[in-house]
Amino acid sequence: MTTAANIRFCKTFFVLVLCAGLTFGLGACAKSQSPESGYKAGAIADPIEPVNRAIFAFNTAFDRFLFEPTAKIYDAVFPGFVKDSVQSFMRNLRSPLIIANNLLQGQIGDAGVATARFIINTTAGVAGLVDVAAGQGLMYEDEDFGQTLAVWGLGDGMYVVLPILGPSSLRDAGGKVVDFAGDPLQLWANNTHNDWVYITRGAIEGIDNRARVIKAVEDLRKNSLDYYAAVRSAYVQRRHAVINDQDPQTSASLPDYDEQY
Amino acid sequence: MNATCPRPIASLFSILTLAAVLSFFSIAPAKAASEEAAAAFVDGLGKKALSSLTAPELGQAEREKRVRSLLNSYFDVNTIAKFALGTNWRNANETQRAEYLKLFEGMIVKTYAQRFSEYSGQELKIGKATKASERDTVVASQIIQPDGPPVSVEWRVRDQGGSMKIIDVIVERISMSVTQRSDFASVIEGGGGNIDALLETLRKRAGK
Numbered sequence: 001m002t003t004a005a006n007i008r009f010c011k012t013f014f015v016l017v018l019c020a021g022l023t024f025g026l027g028a029c030a031k032s033q034s035p036e037s038g039y040k041a042g043a044i045a046d047p048i049e050p051v052n053r054a055i056f057a058f059n060t061a062f063d064r065f066l067f068e069p070t071a072k073i074y075d076a077v078f079p080g081f082v083k084d085s086v087q088s089f090m091r092n093l094r095s096p097l098i099i100a101n102n103l104l105q106g107q108i109g110d111a112g113v114a115t116a117r118f119i120i121n122t123t124a125g126v127a128g129l130v131d132v133a134a135g136q137g138l139m140y141e142d143e144d145f146g147q148t149l150a151v152w153g154l155g156d157g158m159y160v161v162l163p164i165l166g167p168s169s170l171r172d173a174g175g176k177v178v179d180f181a182g183d184p185l186q187l188w189a190n191n192t193h194n195d196w197v198y199i200t201r202g203a204i205e206g207i208d209n210r211a212r213v214i215k216a217v218e219d220l221r222k223n224s225l226d227y228y229a230a231v232r233s234a235y236v237q238r239r240h241a242v243i244n245d246q247d248p249q250t251s252a253s254l255p256d257y258d259e260q261y
Numbered sequence: 262m263n264a265t266c267p268r269p270i271a272s273l274f275s276i277l278t279l280a281a282v283l284s285f286f287s288i289a290p291a292k293a294a295s296e297e298a299a300a301a302f303v304d305g306l307g308k309k310a311l312s313s314l315t316a317p318e319l320g321q322a323e324r325e326k327r328v329r330s331l332l333n334s335y336f337d338v339n340t341i342a343k344f345a346l347g348t349n350w351r352n353a354n355e356t357q358r359a360e361y362l363k364l365f366e367g368m369i370v371k372t373y374a375q376r377f378s379e380y381s382g383q384e385l386k387i388g389k390a391t392k393a394s395e396r397d398t399v400v401a402s403q404i405i406q407p408d409g410p411p412v413s414v415e416w417r418v419r420d421q422g423g424s425m426k427i428i429d430v431i432v433e434r435i436s437m438s439v440t441q442r443s444d445f446a447s448v449i450e451g452g453g454g455n456i457d458a459l460l461e462t463l464r465k466r467a468g469k
Contacts, residue, residue, distance in 0.1 A: 043443070080408075212410065216433075223372050224440075225462050229447030233440045241434035255344065255429065255439050 044169065044236045045158045052161040056228050059166055063210075068217075071210035083208065085129045090205045091140055092121050092128025096184045101143040105151040110245075113138050142242060145182075146175025150243045159232055167235035296390040299398035299418040302425045306335045307385035307402075314373075315380040325374045329366070332373070337419065337426035338366050344428075345441040346456075349449055353456050361456070364463040371467070382407040385414075396420045397428070 046052060075083070095118035102111035117133040117140065125132040134140065149171050150156075157170030168176070180186055189197040224230035313327050332338060342365040343350050353361065388401035398418045403411040417429040429438045445459055452458020 215409075219376075224444050225459075225466070226444050226447040226451070230440055230444045233443035234435045237435045237439060238433065255436055255442075 044156050044232065046232065047158055048160070052159060053228055055161040055163055056231070059161065059164065060227070062164065063217075067206070067210055068214070071207050071214060074207050075211040075214060083211070084131070086204065086208050088121065088125065088131040089128045090201070090208065091131070092118065092125070093185055093201065097145075097179055097182065098141070098143045100182065101145060101148045101179075104145075104148045105143070110141060110143075114141070114143075141245065144172075144175055145178040146172030147243050149175055156236070159236070167231060169236075169239070172239070295420065296392060296398055299416075299420075299425060300387050300390040300400050302335075302418055303400040303402060303416045303427070304385070304387045306331070306427070307387070310377065311385070314377040317378070317380075319378075321374065321378075324378060325370050328374045328377065329370045332366070332369060335427055337421070337428050338362075338369065340419075340426075340428050341438055342366070344438050345445055346459075347442050347446060349446070349456050349459075357456055357460065360460055361463070364460065364467055367467050368463060386411075393417065399431075 078086075095114060099111050099114045099118065102108075102114055117131075117138050120133040120136070120138070121128045121131060124130075131140070146169070154171050156172075160168050160170055160173050162168050162173060165176070183198070185201070186198045189195055220230055220234065221227055309331060313331070314324060319327075339362060342362050345365065346353070346361065350358070384405045386403045386405055388403065390398050390400045393399045396419050398420070400416040400418055402414050402416065404414055405411050413433055415431040416427050417431070418425050419428045429436055431437070448459045448462050449456055452461075
């Protein structure tokens, strides 16, 4: 077997194992997302907390020494319109995945919006550098395979902190692998031995996303007693809101204050 | 209407119709009014906070004093504090509860005084208000930043029989109360399930 074929085989095998793991391992914990209420909102099982905390500590150190300073420089050096272009371009590259996941979730209307966005922004938006479609009321909405699995009724599984990539769940980590394997850009780059393309893409996307939450992360780090627990809760709440495609204007899952103390 | 209808019944019918029409028209604005009132309440808080807390020349003590006064007139701090402690509130004794409430308020005051001392031109734009339950209205808003994307903030306003109080703030779909509850629960768990572990951590914070 050649090296390339070997790598491809390993990757396919890895995806298969993960899919199998998801199907069988999570079968027991699989339950549909019930409307979150009370203190259960923002809660997730964390049976491997010591491992997660160790990876979290590593990620936090990595963030503070490399990721955050880089994001701060990026944020300070580039004017707003350049950063907006970076975001639009990166989002446009994700379009095929978003459309596919919308279709898998049975959200035909949203798939139409994502398709229209892709066509408009790729042409009129100069290869995705300008989000012209948003000006027409066609708003970006993030979709991924983890969300699709959630819509299909799979629960979070458990909380998992991924090295570098950060907070996730067993389901969403599996979803990431499927998104990666099915991403046309990645497939093209892989087949043409242009691996740098998606590595660069990932790095730029990461820095741009990180730069958008500089203050929020700093605030949470400073004002939480247990940073790990605060990040876990914040991540899960946001993730559940995104899965439910919740409009921030009509947030439905509010904590239940009327329980007995 | 049937013309053969006896007069008294006909008049009764028209009275009922009139009452129904009137109540329909009076109920609809009443509901909208409570939502409007909640939105105005949050707008008022935003305006007061901007006018009284943001001046850079304010000393720390004065800023904290002002934050405390705004906090207590606009937020139901005890309800928020109890929620953040969750079931541990039940297990705490009177002394612990009293100390916790004091430390909790102190922590919030310190946090917000710090945030407002870093004020750099943000503005609060009030959006739609939506009834969430019999007593609660959620007021959507955006913090407009001069140097970044707008931040979505929702305010959960509770009608406490005539007066209104905010009982949760949801930033970018993340409830501050829920996050705090997980944070506190983890500290208590780490201290072997003892609420004193949380009190000790809060005390240390307050002393800093």
